[in-house]
């Protein structure tokens with residue numbers, strides 16, 4: 001990076017609080033033309049808040065903001081975009097039913113001189129733009145036909161087509177498969193080579209050290225340092241993020257179960273998206289279901305819990321055969337717990353943390369007064385066990401950072417522990433510290449004699465905790481392995 005270049009954008013001495021929470025304190029951040037500046041930090045460190053200020057979403061803050069050396073204040077995201085700053089959020093804002101071209105021009109479709117939407121020129125421009133960046137996509141197809149990774153790419157293009165020269169990407173890869181991540185990283189590099197400037201937020205530090213020219217670390221709302229690419233290693237970033245050392249375990253210390261008893265048996269399970277699934281989970285073991293998004297493992301997890309229809313086969317938990325077409329309520333009452341990969345669907349974001357935790361257990365807690373006191377008494381130990389931060393049980397879940405929301409989704413099942421935990425992407429969107437805490441929790445469940453199923457597309461997560469691994473591809477089991485002497489590449493090759 002050319003250090004003599006003037007920053008195109010500078011945030012100076014930024015502070016922001018949400019009532020009692022000091023989300024940012026005196027943070028300085030700048031961006032130079034043509035650089036990738038990464039922003040990392042634990043869940044709740046303040047990354048999204050800082051970027052929301054930058055992108056005109058939060059208009060109330062202390063400190064000053066300069067664009068091309070001139071002080072400025074944005075009044076809305078639209079205003080920020082008019083000045084060339086586009087933000088790509090983790091939750092996609094594209095519309096799946098519309099075509100790629102329509103999505104790209106959403107809200108600003110070109111019109112002919114007769115005042116009607118000019119489809120032809122829209123499609124031509126879209127096709128040409130995508131092609132120039134190395135993407136050969138039929139822009140007339142509905143967006144939903146494409147993978148999540150491609151949809152994410154479209155989201156990026158949309159910002160570019162609206163004239164963004166600064167792109168803010170908040171955890172763009174957290175829901176993508178490894179191949180899609182590669183594609184996106186390549187795109188970031190291409191955009192950079194075209195002179196665009198990018199702010200890149202991610203919990204995948206390997207990715208960060210690959211793409212970033214500089215990396216700024218936030219800890220508890222304070223900027224604790226900016227490293228350039230020669231200085232930034234994964235371990236140094238972790239040290240700065242946490243202010244302490246953690247043991248990054250890449251493999252379970254010991255594998256193999258001391259129990260022999262089978263807890264869960266799945267026989268010949270078939271549905272539209274998976275077939276011939278035969279599996280069992282022993283007491284005291286973690287079974288990994290590994291595969292790319294679309295491999296059927298997430299739907300299989302849902303089917304076990306009664307949320308996805310299967311056509312034939314049987315599910316036997318602790319000797320008891322589930323009736324065909326069982327409900328989620330039945331699954332809960334008989335000892336299954338399930339945390340979905342899409343957190344936002346399973347949490348009531350406006351409701352208090354404690355309500356989110358007690359929600360599936362109200363029939364056990366009872367609904368007689370003192371209702372709230374009983375619910376709090378049930379929820380608080382679970383909140384402590386997973387270390388939700390901040391731990392106030394009355395706080396709405398929506399006010400927590402992404403990683404802490406995920407902890408609530410897990411804590412929910414600790415009030416009345418099940419026999420088998422099924423978790424899809426248990427660590428998606430979590431920082432290294434939170435990740436190691438959650439993986440630690442899964443090991444603890446195992447050691448206490450529960451059965452655990454982890455469905456994931458992240459090889460790191462699977463390798464870090466699973467005793468046995470079942471690899472799925474296109475709805476079928478393609479391989480079964482003990483987690484011994486395996487590495488990420490070996491695992492990825494199996495799909």
Ligand SMILES: Nc1ncnc2c1ncn2[C@@H]1O[C@H](COP(=O)(O)OP(=O)(O)OP(=O)(O)O)[C@@H](O)[C@H]1O
Pocket residue numbers: 018021022023041042043044045046047048049050389390399400401402403404429431
């Ligand atoms: N709208 C809000 N109301 C109240 N508190 C908020 C709000 N948004 C964020 N916070 C709090 O501000 C702090 C910073 O949150 P922020 O979302 O910026 O973290 P983050 O670094 O993006 O975390 P993650 O990696 O989990 O996404 C957290 O303590 C969070 O609980």
Ligand SMILES: [Mg+2]
Pocket residue numbers: 047048049170401402
């Ligand atoms: Mg965030």
